[in-house]
Amino acid sequence: MCCRGIRGAITVPANNKESIIAATKKLLKEMVQANRIEMGEIAAIFFTTTSDLNAEFPAAATRELEWPQHLALLCGHEINVPDSLPRCLRILMLVNTEKTADEIEHVYLGEARKLREDKEA
Numbered sequence: 001m002c003c004r005g006i007r008g009a010i011t012v013p014a015n016n017k018e019s020i021i022a023a024t025k026k027l028l029k030e031m032v033q034a035n036r037i038e039m040g041e042i043a044a045i046f047f048t049t050t051s052d053l054n055a056e057f058p059a060a061a062t063r064e065l066e067w068p069q070h071l072a073l074l075c076g077h078e079i080n081v082p083d084s085l086p087r088c089l090r091i092l093m094l095v096n097t098e099k100t101a102d103e104i105e106h107v108y109l110g111e112a113r114k115l116r117e118d119k120e121a
Helices: 017-035 058-064 110-119
Strands: 002-011 042-049 072-077 088-097 107-109
Touching: 002 017, 002 110, 017 042, 017 058, 017 088, 017 107, 042 058, 058 072, 088 110, 107 110
Parallel strands: 002 107, 042 072
Antiparallel strands: 002 088, 042 088
């Protein structure tokens, strides 16, 4: 078994607590479902937002999902690159798994699909 990173991103419609929590929950659920993750397999989750999203910590969404309290969570801001995608929330989930890197499904929702157009089917 090894630790693999699963990436995800989603755009958030507004800089308010409700929108940030809803978008985070949606992205987390999609990432878990796409990769058939069990809670005990998650080693850590890093959340980042563009600087225009600061009304809530995305990690707070895990409490509303009633995920284990012992999960290692960290929030931060992406670097402020000119003309980058606005109101974007990104997640890097580190998971202990038997899957190969090629079997990992990264998830990009909403306008964040533009970040990885090479992954479009």
